[in-house]
Amino acid sequence: MNHSNIKSHDQGKTNGQMNCPNCEQPIAVTFESLLVAGKLVCKNDECNTVLQLNRANSGVAINAIKTLKSRLSDLGH
Numbered sequence: 001m002n003h004s005n006i007k008s009h010d011q012g013k014t015n016g017q018m019n020c021p022n023c024e025q026p027i028a029v030t031f032e033s034l035l036v037a038g039k040l041v042c043k044n045d046e047c048n049t050v051l052q053l054n055r056a057n058s059g060v061a062i063n064a065i066k067t068l069k070s071r072l073s074d075l076g077h
Ligand SMILES: [Zn+2]
Pocket: 020, 021, 022, 023, 024, 025, 042, 043, 044, 047, 048, 049
């Protein structure tokens, strides 16, 4: 058993991740960040890109949500 490769599954609330469009660092995607905060924030201190989840500029966010939903449906089986 090698648990070091499945960190994302151990974090509970983290349902997926995407890469920052600016610096390509992984950003955790959770329902909380998507639905409550309404934005995703890059944790790279030198980047700090904020992805606002509005319809005008949400292509990245929509892809993140699609990824999240597909992962959740996988878990549902
Ligand atoms: Zn970034």
